[in-house]
Each structure stands twice: as C-alpha cells, then as structure tokens.
Amino acid sequence: xxxxxxxxxxxxxxxxxxxxxxxxxxxxxxxxxxxxxxxxxxxxxxxxxxxxxxxxxxxxxxxxxxxxxxxxxxxxxxxxxxxxxxxxxxxxxxxxxxxxxxxxxxxxxxxxxxxxxxxxxxxxxxxxxxxxxxxxxxxxxxxxxxxxxxxxxxxxxxxxxxxxxxxxxxxxxxxxxxxxxxxxxxxxxxxxxxxxxxxxxxxxxxxxxxxxxxxxxxxxxxxxxxxxxxxxxxxxxxxxxxxxxxxxxxxxxxxxxxxxxxxxxxxxxxxxxxxxxxxxxxxxxxxx
Numbered sequence: 001x002x003x004x005x006x007x008x009x010x011x012x013x014x015x016x017x018x019x020x021x022x023x024x025x026x027x028x029x030x031x032x033x034x035x036x037x038x039x040x041x042x043x044x045x046x047x048x049x050x051x052x053x054x055x056x057x058x059x060x061x062x063x064x065x066x067x068x069x070x071x072x073x074x075x076x077x078x079x080x081x082x083x084x085x086x087x088x089x090x091x092x093x094x095x096x097x098x099x100x101x102x103x104x105x106x107x108x109x110x111x112x113x114x115x116x117x118x119x120x121x122x123x124x125x126x127x128x129x130x131x132x133x134x135x136x137x138x139x140x141x142x143x144x145x146x147x148x149x150x151x152x153x154x155x156x157x158x159x160x161x162x163x164x165x166x167x168x169x170x171x172x173x174x175x176x177x178x179x180x181x182x183x184x185x186x187x188x189x190x191x192x193x194x195x196x197x198x199x200x201x202x203x204x205x206x207x208x209x210x211x212x213x214x215x216x217x218x219x220x221x222x223x224x225x226x227x228x229x230x231x232x233x234x235x236x237x238x239x240x241x242x243x244x245x246x247x248x249x250x251x252x253x254x255x256x257x258x259x260x261x262x263x264x265x266x267x268x269x270x271x272x273x274x275x276x277x278x279x280x281x282x283x284x285x286x287x288x
Contacts, residue, residue: 049261139246144236169198
C-alpha cells in the first residue's frame with residue numbers, strides 16, 4: 001500500500017437512504033444502510049472561482065491502483081479518482097477544458113513540477129518533501145484500519161475491554177501492526193508474513209481477528225474467497241500518524257488559486273451527496 005498522509009478534519013459518517021415505497025402499497029423492507037465517509041469540514045467556505053482565463057486544466061493519474069485509477073476492460077481510463085476529476089470539472093463548468101492523462105505513478109510528481117499538467121489526482125503522498133514541492137487540497141478520503149472476525153464469532157464485548165489477551169493477526173512489520181500495538185496494547189498481536197496468511201489463520205480459528213487495511217479487507221469480504229465467512233467488527237480506526245493524511249489533489253505551489261477552485265468544487269460535491277455516490281460506485285462494501 002502506498003504511503004499516504006490528512007489534516008485533522010471533521011469526520012461525519014453519512015448513509016444512503018432507501019427509496020420509499022409507493023403511497024398505496026406497504027413500503028418494502030428497508031435495505032441496510034451503507035455508510036460512506038465524509039472527511040470534508042462543512043464549516044469551510046470557499047469563494048466561487050473564476051477560471052475563465054484558463055485554456056485547459058490537465059489532471060495526471062496512474063493506472064495501477066484500482067479502484068482509484070485503472071484501465072477498464074476496454075482499455076479506458078477509469079476509477080474513483082478519474083470520476084472525481086470529471087465531477088470537479090463539471091462543478092466548475094470547465095468540463096470542455098479538462099483533460100485526464102495516465103502516467104506511471106513514479107513519474108507523476110516530476111511531471112507536475114515540470115509543467116506537464118496542472119494537477120495530480122492519484123494519491124501523491126502528503127509528506128514533508130511533497131509539501132515543499134506542491135500545494136495540496138484538503139484530503140477527501142482517509143484510509144481506515146478495521147478488524148475482521150468470523151461472522152459467527154463477533155467480539156463486541158472483547159473490544160469494550162480492550163481485547164485483553166485476544167489473539168489478533170496482523171502483517172508483520174506493517175503500519176497496522178504498530179497501530180494495533182498502540183491502540184490495543186492488551187491484545188496479543190500475531191505477526192504473519194501476508195494478509196492472506198492472516199486471513200487463513202482467522203478461518204482456521206488460530207486467531208480471533210485480523211487487523212488491517214479496511215479498503216482491502218472490504219473487497220476481500222465481498223469476494224468468493226471469503227465465502228461470507230467473516231464480517232467487520234468495531235471501528236473504523238483512523239490515524240494520521242500510522243496511516244497517513246489521506247488522499248488529496250496536488251498542484252504546483254504557485255497555483256493556489258486552482259487548488260482553492262478544487263476545494264470549492266469538492267465542498268459542493270460533498271454537500272450535494274455526489275461524493276457519496278462515487279464512493280458507493282467503487283466501494284460497494286463500505287470500509288467504514
């Protein structure tokens with residue numbers, strides 16, 4: 001997993017409201033709400049930008065980090081980042097002037113610095129080095145850590161007592177191992193070489209839970225490999241220190257007006273519910 005780095009922002013968990021039934025008929029049973037995250041501080045206010053003087057706005061992304069950015073079955077650029085960039089351009093009324101291009105991830109920072117684009121939307125790390133080279137929007141997504149347990153063996157009561165003596169599998173040497181030891185010092189961390197080994201240990205009941213990346217685990221839970229064996233427990237758990245500050249758009253440091261325009265657009269996208277729609281499109285099993 002790439003190293004990501006977010007500001008301490010207001011976290012509000014939203015949910016999708018099922019459609020109501022017809023007035024003349026009894027309403028159908030409500031589908032389970034799907035929680036989607038919103039890390040955008042709704043108290044922030046940004047001035048509507050004037051981008052009339054910009055001939056084009058070029059976004060760079062990569063193709064190796066599904067579901068955020070990838071090539072679909074037809075070889076077309078797709079993913080959460082790609083659709084978010086398009087939605088931002090629509091919100092700013094500059095869709096006809098927006099371009100989205102893919103390059104290898106390792107080349108994105110240098111390409112932006114060289115003026116080959118106006119923005120990078122691909123999870124460029126928000127660290128001290130990059131902050132000295134680029135300006136970032138506020139993060140619009142943060143990675144949660146989650147516990148996974150066997151569905152038939154939830155551990156709500158154990159979580160309430162700090163997982164004292166509970167065996168929890170983690171990937172050895174990972175940020176999640178360090179986070180587990182810091183957040184749950186009374187748990188018995190069982191270090192294993194891979195996530196797959198940790199999940200095998202869970203299904204064999206050698207451990208009570210697995211602690212790891214909530215996004216990756218959410219996709220595993222919906223996979224054939226999981227076979228409905230397991231479920232999330234507790235959480236989500238967020239930490240700038242262990243998991244980084246999240247996902248944001250990077251621009252050149254002298255282009256703060258464009259960064260502010262992106263923040264204006266993202267704020268409106270969040271307020272309208274469109275960010276939640278994008279998240280549900282690409283993350284049908286919520287990591288939150």
